[in-house]
Amino acid sequence: MFFHIDTKSNAPLYEQIIQQVKEMCAKGLLIPDERLPSVRELSSHMVINPNTVSKAYQELERQGIIVTVRGRGTFISKETDRTIDPGRLKAIREFLKEAVIENYYAGYSKKELIELLEEVYEEMEGKTDEN
Template sequence: MINIDSRSSKPIYEQIIERIKENIIKGILKPGDKLPSVRELASAITINPNTISKAYNELERMKAIEVIRGKGTFVSENFKPVINEEKLMTIKEHMKEIIIEAHYIGVNKDKLIDILNEIYSEF
């Protein structure tokens, strides 16, 4: 379910958040699905439970998941995306970096759009 790259410069809790969000977008996790408990997931991927808890707390803050006391953690059934201007600016900055790198390896705008469409269709 979740693969962590221990060599990545990205913090582990952020990788967990990304993988869970990706699994939701791809339909691997559906609204109402129960997520493993903090301890179960920590044991399965051999990560400190505090790291899992931090990721779950952030996902709950985003309203992507919800914790029901005594029952567990579930994919939110009422999630409604809301544009976050700060996050949008971060995405634009990342896209700018990608465009610059693409230019320097000879990838033109049309090819870049094809790549974006290819990746988008995976979701």
């Protein structure tokens, strides 16, 4: 249920938490109404500051991924309103563009990149939307 931090990564700790929660949701490893570790619990387990965990949770709530209830805890949103963020499409294109550029330098073809994309989808274990 907990997360891992990559000290070699240059990504901030709170962003790593955000990324992993979203990934687990997309994979179906976290389901609606499921409870996340409390701020203090997670921070002591990861040996990081509670503020850092709180910052991650607050951003996740801003994105509509989770819901926090005072005194009770934080939970995965019932129906993640899948269209909240208008900049989402732009972000997707950006990620794809970077993938294409790196793919160019790796010497792979477009076909191979698509196959790689299929692979990544497989790893998501079909828990996301099928087809």
